[in-house]
Amino acid sequence: MNCEVVAVGTELLLGQIVDTNSSWIGEQLALAGIDSYFQTKVGDNWQRIRNALELALSRSDAVIVCGGLGPTQDDITRDVIAEVMGVGLEEDPEVVERLLRTFGSRGRSMPMNNLRQAMVPVGATRIPQQPGTAPGLVCPVGDKVVFAVPGVPYEMQEMVTGTVIPELRRRAGDTGVIRSRTLRTWGHSESGIAEMLGHRLEHLDQSGHATIAFLASGIEGLKVRVTAKAATAEEADAVLAAEVDEVASVLADYVFSTDDEPMEAVVLDLLRRRGLTLGTAESVTGGLIASRLTGVPGASDVLRGSVVAYASEVKFDVLGVPAGPVVTDAAAAAMAEGACRALGADVAVATTGVAGPDEQEGVAVGTVFFATTVDGVTETGMVRFPFDRERIRQFTVITVLDHLRRRLLAR
Amino acid sequence: MNCEVVAVGTELLLGQIVDTNSSWIGEQLALAGIDSYFQTKVGDNWQRIRNALELALSRSDAVIVCGGLGPTQDDITRDVIAEVMGVGLEEDPEVVERLLRTFGSRGRSMPMNNLRQAMVPVGATRIPQQPGTAPGLVCPVGDKVVFAVPGVPYEMQEMVTGTVIPELRRRAGDTGVIRSRTLRTWGHSESGIAEMLGHRLEHLDQSGHATIAFLASGIEGLKVRVTAKAATAEEADAVLAAEVDEVASVLADYVFSTDDEPMEAVVLDLLRRRGLTLGTAESVTGGLIASRLTGVPGASDVLRGSVVAYASEVKFDVLGVPAGPVVTDAAAAAMAEGACRALGADVAVATTGVAGPDEQEGVAVGTVFFATTVDGVTETGMVRFPFDRERIRQFTVITVLDHLRRRLLAR
Numbered sequence: 001m002n003c004e005v006v007a008v009g010t011e012l013l014l015g016q017i018v019d020t021n022s023s024w025i026g027e028q029l030a031l032a033g034i035d036s037y038f039q040t041k042v043g044d045n046w047q048r049i050r051n052a053l054e055l056a057l058s059r060s061d062a063v064i065v066c067g068g069l070g071p072t073q074d075d076i077t078r079d080v081i082a083e084v085m086g087v088g089l090e091e092d093p094e095v096v097e098r099l100l101r102t103f104g105s106r107g108r109s110m111p112m113n114n115l116r117q118a119m120v121p122v123g124a125t126r127i128p129q130q131p132g133t134a135p136g137l138v139c140p141v142g143d144k145v146v147f148a149v150p151g152v153p154y155e156m157q158e159m160v161t162g163t164v165i166p167e168l169r170r171r172a173g174d175t176g177v178i179r180s181r182t183l184r185t186w187g188h189s190e191s192g193i194a195e196m197l198g199h200r201l202e203h204l205d206q207s208g209h210a211t212i213a214f215l216a217s218g219i220e221g222l223k224v225r226v227t228a229k230a231a232t233a234e235e236a237d238a239v240l241a242a243e244v245d246e247v248a249s250v251l252a253d254y255v256f257s258t259d260d261e262p263m264e265a266v267v268l269d270l271l272r273r274r275g276l277t278l279g280t281a282e283s284v285t286g287g288l289i290a291s292r293l294t295g296v297p298g299a300s301d302v303l304r305g306s307v308v309a310y311a312s313e314v315k316f317d318v319l320g321v322p323a324g325p326v327v328t329d330a331a332a333a334a335m336a337e338g339a340c341r342a343l344g345a346d347v348a349v350a351t352t353g354v355a356g357p358d359e360q361e362g363v364a365v366g367t368v369f370f371a372t373t374v375d376g377v378t379e380t381g382m383v384r385f386p387f388d389r390e391r392i393r394q395f396t397v398i399t400v401l402d403h404l405r406r407r408l409l410a411r
Numbered sequence: 412m413n414c415e416v417v418a419v420g421t422e423l424l425l426g427q428i429v430d431t432n433s434s435w436i437g438e439q440l441a442l443a444g445i446d447s448y449f450q451t452k453v454g455d456n457w458q459r460i461r462n463a464l465e466l467a468l469s470r471s472d473a474v475i476v477c478g479g480l481g482p483t484q485d486d487i488t489r490d491v492i493a494e495v496m497g498v499g500l501e502e503d504p505e506v507v508e509r510l511l512r513t514f515g516s517r518g519r520s521m522p523m524n525n526l527r528q529a530m531v532p533v534g535a536t537r538i539p540q541q542p543g544t545a546p547g548l549v550c551p552v553g554d555k556v557v558f559a560v561p562g563v564p565y566e567m568q569e570m571v572t573g574t575v576i577p578e579l580r581r582r583a584g585d586t587g588v589i590r591s592r593t594l595r596t597w598g599h600s601e602s603g604i605a606e607m608l609g610h611r612l613e614h615l616d617q618s619g620h621a622t623i624a625f626l627a628s629g630i631e632g633l634k635v636r637v638t639a640k641a642a643t644a645e646e647a648d649a650v651l652a653a654e655v656d657e658v659a660s661v662l663a664d665y666v667f668s669t670d671d672e673p674m675e676a677v678v679l680d681l682l683r684r685r686g687l688t689l690g691t692a693e694s695v696t697g698g699l700i701a702s703r704l705t706g707v708p709g710a711s712d713v714l715r716g717s718v719v720a721y722a723s724e725v726k727f728d729v730l731g732v733p734a735g736p737v738v739t740d741a742a743a744a745a746m747a748e749g750a751c752r753a754l755g756a757d758v759a760v761a762t763t764g765v766a767g768p769d770e771q772e773g774v775a776v777g778t779v780f781f782a783t784t785v786d787g788v789t790e791t792g793m794v795r796f797p798f799d800r801e802r803i804r805q806f807t808v809i810t811v812l813d814h815l816r817r818r819l820l821a822r
Contacts, residue, residue, distance in 0.1 A: 013447050015438030016626055020429050022452070027426030036424050037459055039452040041433070048448055055466070215427055280719075286705025287698030290719040294697025297768050297800060305725040308691075308701040308717035310710070314754055318716075318729070343725055357708050389708060 001172035002035035004060040006052050008068035008077055009151060010043035021066050021156055031180055031227065032165050034172065036060075044074045053084050057144050062168055064160070067151030069134040071114045077148055081139050082121035084146070089119040092126065095135050102133060129162040131155045138167065145171070177236040180227040181244050182260035185251055186402045190214050190222055196250055197224075200243075210243045219394045220262065224251070256405055263401045264292045270408045271302045271347060279345030280306040281319055281335035283326070284353035284368055288397050304343040309335065315352075318342055327352050327363045329380040332371035340373050347408075348373045349400045355389045366392055370400040374407050412583035413446035415471040417463050419479035419488055420562060421454035432477050432567055442591055442638060443576050445583065455485045464495050468555050473579055475571070478562030480545040482525045488559055492550050493532035495557070500530040503537065506546050513544060540573040542566045549578065556582070588647040591638040592655050593671035596662055597813045601625050601633055607661055608635075611654075621654045630805045631673065635662070667816055674812045675703045681819040682713045682758060690756030691717040692730055692746035694737070695764035695779055699808050715754040720746065726763075729753055738763050738774045740791040743782035751784050758819075759784045760811045766800045777803055781811040785818050 005022045012019050022039045029036045037060070042052045049068070056063040068077030082089050095118035103110035117134055120126065127136030127149070136159040137148040147164045149156045169175075185193060194201070194214060204210050209230065215223040226247060228240035248255050256266050271278055280289045280303075290306035293299050307318050315321040319338030321331050335350035353368030354360045366387060371380040383399055385392045416433045423430050433450045440447045448471070453463045460479070467474040479488030493500050506529035514521035528545050531537065538547030538560070545561040547570040558575045560567045580589075596604060605612070605625060615621050620641065626634040637658060639651035659666050667677050682689055691700045691714075701717035704710050718729050726732040730749030732742050746761035764779030765771045777798060782791040794810055796803045 012434070013437050013450060014441045015434040015436070018429060018431050018434045023423070023426040023429045025426070026424050030425045037454060037456070038463070039424060041450040043448060045448070051470075052449070059462075277722075282698075282701075285702070286710070286714075287693075287701030287717055287719065288705075290693075290698030290721075291696070291702045294699075294719070294721060295801060295804070299697070300721055303697075304722040305729075306698055306717070306719035306721075307729075308698065308705070308719065310701075310705060310717075311688075311715040311755070314716040317755070318718075318753060342729060344722075344728070390706060393706070 001062070001168060001174075002037060002060050003029055003062040003064060003168055004036055004056045005039045006049075006056055006063060006065045007039070007041045007151075008044065008049055008065060009041075010045075010074075012041045012067075013043050021151060021153060024153070024157065025064055025066070025160060028160055028165055029168075032169055032178055033174065033229070034165075034168050044068060044076065046076055046080055049077065049080045050084060053080065053146065057084070057141055057146070060144075062145045062147070062171070064147045064149060064164060066149050066156055069117065069136070069148060069150045071111070071116050071133075073113075075116065078116075078119055078121065078137070081124070081137070081146055081148060085121050085123060085139060085141055087122040090122055091115070092118050092120045092135070095120070095126070098130070099133060127159045127163045129158045131158050136163070138163070176229050176231055177233045178227060178229050179233075179236040179240045180225055181240060181258065183224040183226070183244065183247060183251070183255050184221040184257045184260060184263075185224060185254040186221045186256055186263065186398060188222070188254050190216050193222055193224065193251065193254065197247065200246060200250065204243075209239050212243075212247065219391075219398050221256065221398070223260070253406060253409060256402065262292075262296075263398050263405070265296045267401050267405050267408070268293060268296055268299055268302050270405060274408065274411070276302070276346040277304050277344070278302050279304045279339040279343035279348045281339035281348060281350040282306060282308045283310060283315070283335070283351060284355050285351045285393050285396050286310060288393055289349060289351070289400065292397060304345045307339055307342055325361050327354060327361045327367070327369065329369045329371070329382060332369040333378045333380050336371035336373040336378055347404070349404050351396050351400055353392070353396065355392045357389065368392065368396045368399075370396065370403065372400065372404045372407055374404070374411065379403075379407070412473070412579060412585070413448060413471050414440055414473040414475060414579055415447055415449040415451070415467050417460075417467055417474060417476045418450070418452045418562075419455065419460055419476060420452075421456075421485075423452045423478075424454050432562060432564060435564070435568065436475055436477070436571055439571055439576055440579075443580055443589055444585065444640070445576075445579050455479060455487065457487055457491055460488065460491045461495060464491065464557065468495070468552055468557070471555075473556045473558070473582070475558045475560060475575060477560050477567055480528065480547070480559060480561045482522070482527050482544075484524075486527065489527075489530055489532065489548070492535070492548070492557055492559060496532050496534060496550055496552055498533040501533055502526070503529050503531045503546070506531070506537070509541070510544060538570045538574045540569045542569050547574070549574070587640050587642055588644045589638060589640050590644075590647040590651045591636055592651060592669065594635040594637070594655065594658060594662070594666050595628075595632040595668045595671060595674075596635060596665040597632045597667055597674065597809060599633070599665050601627050604633055604635065604662065604665065608658065611657060611661065615654075620650050623654075623658065630802075630809050632667065632809070634671070664817060664820060667813065673703075673707075674809050674816070676707045678812050678816050678819070679704060679707055679710055679713050681816060685819065685822070687713070687757040688715050688755070689713050690715045690750040690754035690759045692750035692759060692761040693717060693719045694721060694726070694746070694762060695766050696762045696804050696807050697721060699804055700760060700762070700811065703808060715756040718750055718753055736772050738765060738772045738778070738780065740780045740782070740793060743780040744789045744791050747782040747784040747789055758815070760815050762807050762811055764803070764807065766803045768800065779803065779807045779810075781807065781814065783811065783815045783818055785815070785822065790814075790818065
C-alpha cells in the first residue's frame with residue numbers, strides 16, 4: 001500500500017504559505033507503515049489539478065488531496081475529483097443543514113456560495129470528523145481511493161488521524177495496532193546515541209515488534225521515536241512500554257523526556273514536584289530563557305521572574321555582580337546568586353556571553369558562561385559555540401536548562 | 412517561460428524536514444515574473460527522481476532540482492540528471508582542487524567520497540556561486556534546462572539569486588530589470604489597507620509599470636510588496652522609489668518599515684537616533700519583548716535590560732508597583748516607571764495581562780494592559796485578544812512596540 005499527497009493552492013506555489021500539511025501527513029503515513037513516494041503542489045487550476053490527480057492515481061494506491069474545499073470559486077477540488085471519478089455532484093442535505101445551523105448559531109445569514117461545500121461527487125462518502133465547515137471526502141476511483149481534506153491544518157489533522165490513516169491501514173489488510181512514543185535527549189550526538197542503542201537496534205531488527213527512529217531536532221534535542229506494532233492495543237501498549245523503558249534505561253540521563261515534552265516544561269515540572277521556585281538572570285540570552293519558560297501554561301507556579309541584565313550597570317546594580325569584567329564564570333555565578341536574592345527564588349540560572357557580531361572584553365564570539373544555583377550552591381560552566389547569533393542564544397538556553405535538570409535529578 | 416521545482420530527499424517525504432526551499436524558490440520565480448505550475452517532492456530513489464525530472468521537463472520549460480548534491484551514496488541527483496541528458500559524468504578538476512583546498516584549510520584530510528561532488532554531467536556548466544562544497548549545475552536538455560542546486564538553504568539561495576533567475580529571464584527574452592521592496596504595516600486589516608490604496612492599485616493596473624501585492628504575516632505585520640519593472644536598472648529603481656514613496660505616504664504611520672525590517676529593529680533604530688535607552692518590564696509577555704529586542708545585533712547600544720516580573724512580589728519589590736491588583740492599567744504604568752528607575756533607562760515599555768489558560772484577579776483570558784514611558788510621561792492601553800496563549804503573548808509584544816514607535820515619531 002502506498003499513498004501520495006497532492007496539496008492544492010496557488011498561494012503554495014507563490015511561496016506565500018509554506019506547505020507544512022504535506023510534511024505532517026508524510027510523517028503520519030511513515031508512522032503507520034504506509035509508503036509515500038511523491039508529494040506534489042499544484043495551483044487552483046482545473047486542468048493541472050486533474051493532471052496531478054490522474055498521475056498520482058496511476059502510480060500510487062491512494063491519494064490524499066489537501067486544500068481547495070472552501071466556499072469560493074477558487075475551491076474546485078470537489079469538482080475535479082468528480083470529473084476524475086466520471087460522476088456528477090449531488091447536494092448532501094446533511095451538510096446543507098449543518099452549514100445552516102453553524103451560521104444560525106453565530107447569528108449570521110449564510111452567503112449562498114457556502115452551499116458549494118455541500119456538493120459531493122456521486123459515490124463519495126463524507127469523512128465523519130468535521131471540525132470546520134468544509135466536509136472531507138472519501139472518493140473511490142476503481143480499486144483506488146482519493147481522500148479530500150481541507151487545507152486548514154487542525155481540520156485536516158483531525159480527518160487524517162480519524163479516518164484517512166485507519167482506512168489506508170484497513171485497505172492494506174493491516175489489522176494490527178500501532179503505537180509510538182517519542183523520547184527526547186540532549187548532550188550526545190546522533191551517532192553516539194545510535195551506538196549506545198546498538199544492541200537494541202539489532203535485537204529489534206530480529207524481533208520485528210518495535211522500531212526505533214532518530215530525528216535530529218536542533219535545540220529541541222535529538223528525538224528517539226519508538227514504534228510498536230501488535231495484534232491488539234493492549235499488546236502494542238505493552239511492547240511499547242517495555243521498549244521505552246529499555247531505551248530510557250540505556251540512554252540514562254541523556255533522556256530528558258519520555259513523552260516528547262520540551263526541556264522548559266521538564267525543568268518546570270522537576271521544580272514544581274520539589275516545591276522550588278525559579279529565577280533567571282540573563283545577559284547573552286536576553287530574556288529567551290524566561291520567554292520559553294513562560295510559554296508553558298502554569299509556569300507561574302514556579303517562575304518568580306527574570307532580570308535581563310544587558311547593560312553591565314544592571315548586572316552591578318540590580319543583581320549585585322561585583323564591578324569588573326562581566327563575561328566570566330565569576331560574573332555568571334554572581335548573576336545566579338543575585339537572581340535568587342532579587343527575585344526571592346530558591347533556584348536560579350544565569351547566562352553571560354558573546355553572541356556577536358563583535359567580541360566583547362576580548363572574549364571571542366560564541367563563548368558563553370552559565371551558572372546554576374540550587375540549595376545555595378552555585379556551579380558554573382563554559383561553552384564555545386561555532387554558531388551564528390541566534391543559534392548561540394538558543395543553544396545557550398537549552399544548555400543551561402539541561403545543566404539545571406541534571407542538578408535537580410542528582411539532588 | 413515557466414519553471415517547476417523538484418525537491419529531492421526522503422527526509423522531506425517522511426516529514427522530518429519541512430520543504431521551505433520550494434516555497435522560497437516559488438516566491439523568487441513569482442517576483443521575476445516566471446510562471447510556476449507544479450512543485451514536487453521525491454525521495455532519494457533513482458527511478459523516481461528520473462520519472463519526476465522527465466515529467467517536469469515534459470510540461471515545463473525549465474526545472475530547478477533542489478537537493479541530492481552532497482558527497483554520500485544517497486546523493487544521486489548528478490547521476491540521474493546525466494542519465495536524463497543521455498551523457499556520462501566527468502571529473503571537474505577545478506572542483507577537485509577547491510574541495511582539496513577547503514579541507515586543507517580546515518586542517519583535515521578529505522574523505523574520498525567527497526570527490527563525488529566533482530563529477531559533472533558532460534555538457535553541464537557549473538554555477539559560479541559556490542558558498543558550500545556542493546557545486547550547482549546548469550544542465551541543458553534539448554532546448555530546455557535543468558538547474559541543480561544544493562538543499563542547504565543559504566547555498567541554494569545564493570545560486571538561485573545569482574544564476575538561476577537571471578538565466579531564466581534571459582531565456583524568456585526578458586531583458587528588463589525587476590526591482591521590489593517590501594513595506595511592513597501594523598494596525599490595519601488587509602481589506603482596510605487595500606481600500607486606502609484603492610486608487611493606486613487602479614492606476615497601477617493601467618500603467619503596468621509597477622505592481623502591489625499584500626501578504627498577511629501575523630505578528631510580522633501585513634506586508635505590502637511593491638515591484639517595478641523597466642528597461643534599465645536606473646529606470647526600475649526610479650519607478651520603485653516613486654511608488655514606494657506614494658504608498659508610504661498614503662498609508663502614513665501604519666507603515667513601520669519601508670525596508671522589510673521587523674518592528675523591534677525599527678524601534679531600536681528610532682531610540683538610537685534619539686540617543687535614548689530602553690528598559691522593559693514584562694509580566695504577560697514573560698521576556699518575549701526583551702528576547703526579540705536582543706535578537707537584533709547591536710541592541711546593547713540601546714537596551715539596558717528587562718525585569719520579567721512574573722510573581723506579584725517581584726512587581727512590588729523590584730519595580731515598586733503599589734500592593735494591590737496587578738492586572739490593571741495602573742499596575743502597567745507603575746511597572747513601566749519602575750523599569751526606568753530599576754534599569755536606569757530613559758524609556759520603558761510594560762505589559763501585564765492574562766494569557767490563560769485560567770483567568771486571574773477576575774480578569775478574562777486575553778486581556779492585556781500595556782504602558783510606555785517616554786520623557787517621564789506614561790501612557791497606558793488595554794486590548795482584548797481572542798487568541799490562544801502564545802498568540803496573546805506575541806500580539807502583545809508587537810502592540811506595545813508599535814505604541815512606543817508612534818510615541819517616538821510624535822515626540
